[in-house]
Structures are given as structure tokens and as C-alpha cells.
Amino acid sequence: MDVSTYVLLSHEQALRRRLDVTANNMANASTVGFKREQPVFHEYVEQSGDPSVPSAATTSYVLDYGAIHDTSMGAFQSTGNPLDVMINGPGYFGVEAPGGGDAAYTRAGFIKILGSGDLATAGGQRLLGDNGKPINVPPEQQVNLSIASDGSVMSGTNVLGRLAVTVFPDEATVSPRGDGLLAGSAGRVLSAAETKLTSGGVEGSNVQPIVETTAMVDILRSYQTSQRLGQAMDDLRKNAIDRLGRFT
Template structure:
């Protein structure tokens, strides 16, 4: 393995890391956002991928994979009846034109049809489908049961996503796509707070420090490649003299 291959793989890793850090920074003020982190892929997976693609191990196979940081964000009190924060595990389930999506961003609204929806207008699902709240004042208890003016209207569907079977796909606006195993949480497992929002679990200052360190590492790898290229060019010129 020569220096150019090492530097090239380092550049690929840095670009991947810059993408992840940039996404975390962009969403630092998005309620319910879960930051992404990079972890080293198991060597057996890297080796298998290298054999499958018939490419050199050190150049074409990414050495890192993104995972979602499931640590909760800080709660922010808003006093708004349709602001909901999950203080325990799970995600709200949302129906979008492209299928089901999942979110912890609980700044919901009532649309003209009286449905509980996201800020993009996507219906938030209950255990029996869409939730019709009408124009009354909703009360939502810790397990997600909803009543309007004292009358029960439904219960929020809060689900657990098994990220061992599939990774979350960032869709924007605090929504995630997911193709793995989805399990509804029972009443005892749901912990919900009305009138509050969960903040992003991203610490902007920490992400900025890591972003600057990654950019400096990228610059160092670039200089290494340039130096290697100049050394090779010089060597070729010397050989050509004979």
C-alpha cells in the first residue's frame, strides 16, 4: 500500500465526515433532530465489500459508516398545546405522499380538515389512522391519549425503530425514512410531554471544532498527495536522463 492510496482513502473519509458534520450543524436548531456520528466499519465487512466490488481495499471501500445518536435532546417549554416532546424512546409516525416517515419533531398543527399534521401538512398517525381533533382545545396525556373538550378522539401511534435491521434515512424537515422493523410502543413505554419540544441533541460548538479539525486533516492529506506527485514526477525525469 503506497502513500498515494493512503492519502486518497484519507480524503474520502474526510469528505464523508464533512458531509455528516455539515448536516449536524444545519439541523442544530431543528426540534427532535438526532445527530449523525461515524463509526469504523468492522474489518470483515470492509474486506467483503472489497472482494464484492473487485477494487483495492484502501481506495474504493469507505472505512466509516454513519449511525444515529439516540441520546435525547434538552426539553424546551413552549406552552403550546400542539407542541409535543417524546421524553422516552420512539418516534411519531407520519403519512407522506411517498409513504410512512418518522419524526421526533413534535411542533404539530391542525389543518383545515381538523387533522393533526406536521408543519409540512403531513398527517400524524394515531393507533387507528389519522387523528381528527377539530377546533377544540386538545389535552394529550403522557401515553399519547388525546381528548378534545373532555371527549376522547384517539391516541398517538409511537413506534420503536430497530436500527439493527436498517438505518434511518434523512428526509429533511426532521423526518426520517425507514425500511426496517417497526414496533408500536405500549402505553407504559411511551413518555410524552405536552407544551414542550425536544431540542436537537447536536452541540454546535463541538461540531464546529470537529469540522475545523477535519478540514485541516483534509488539507494535510492534499499536501501529502501533491508532495507524492512531485516526487514521482522528479523521479521520472531523473530516469529519463539515462
């Protein structure tokens, strides 16, 4: 295989990665709190030691560098449930990770009360307070429960705890765990003054289906172009071999 084939293969691998990310965005267009992803690619340039053609001294390849989240907010979706909340601005709700270990994170604000009295997500993961522990609501105080804009969990005028909203200095460190939650490191819990929540609804996905559909069409056309280039190079090689064969 010559260098040109490797270059095309690196390009097609990048297109495959773009397709996977775009398809995942489309699949989560209605997932509460989902943030669309965008793949990031870097150029890798290989230096040739003694190229026969000076202009071919470097060869450029496409390298997958990962994916970043689009942090723009999704639309507010009213649910009528006073326990459901949306984060206005950056940050994630901290929850107990399934199986233990470090905390996991989510933007999905569906909140329910477990049989134990602990507040939890729709998936059953217990929400963490700003002290790093679950928030428990005694049975007698579950009737008039509400969540204030600073994250305080209120039963009438009694404060039972405050939801932890964690921000990260670099969103690139926040990545999907594979179970509907996110993993992150070096996060900071916002203070009450910094926390801005809206109760009575949740944040919708920020995926725009039309944009993702357009991206998929662009990926398809790019792949078709790459295939045509590969076929053209194969034809050139065959013609070269046929001509060389006439001199032997």
C-alpha cells in the first residue's frame, strides 16, 4: 500500500467517527439534558527522510483527537412537577455512580423520592447535596416539598439540604460513562449564590435534527468522494503496471 492509500484511509476513519457521533446526536434528540457532541481531529504530519519529490517531503494524516460537548442550553420543558429542575447555565447535578466509586454527573433534572426518602434521578441514582452526601426527606416533610433557585430543598420553610451543581474548568474532561451519565474530574461545586435553577420543568436536548441531518449528508458525500479518489488511484497503479509490463 502506498502513502496515498494510507492518507485516504485516515480520512475515511475520520468520516466514520463523524458518522458515529452524528448518529448518536440524532438518537438523543429527545433525551432530557443531552448535549450534542462534536468530534475533534488533529493533523499528523510525517516527515520523509529523503523524498524523491521535494514537494512530498511531508505527508498529512487525519487523527481522531476525541469529542467535545456543545454546552449551549436546551429549551425549558415544563413538566408541572415542582421537584423537576433545570440548570440555568453551566454545571451538572452530582449523583452516586452505579456500582460505587467516584460521583457521576447529569443534566437531566427529573427528580423523585425513593422509598428510603432520598432524592434521586429518574434512573434511581441518589442525588448528592453540596456536602457530598445524599439528601434525605423525612416522610412527614414530603408533602410540601419544593426546590429553590439556589438548589435548596425546602419543606415549607425548612431547608433539608441543597442540590450540588458541579462545574468543570475544562469541558473536554467531561465524557460519557456509557450508562446515561457523565464522568468528570477536578470539578467545583457552585455556591448558593452561583447556583441558578428553574423548577417545574427540565432541560431538553440541544440537538437540532436538521443540523445533524445536514451533517450526515455531508459525511456521505465526503465518503463517496474519498471512494472515487481511491478508485482513481487504483486505476493509475494498474495503468502503470501494464506499461511497465510492456518493457519486460
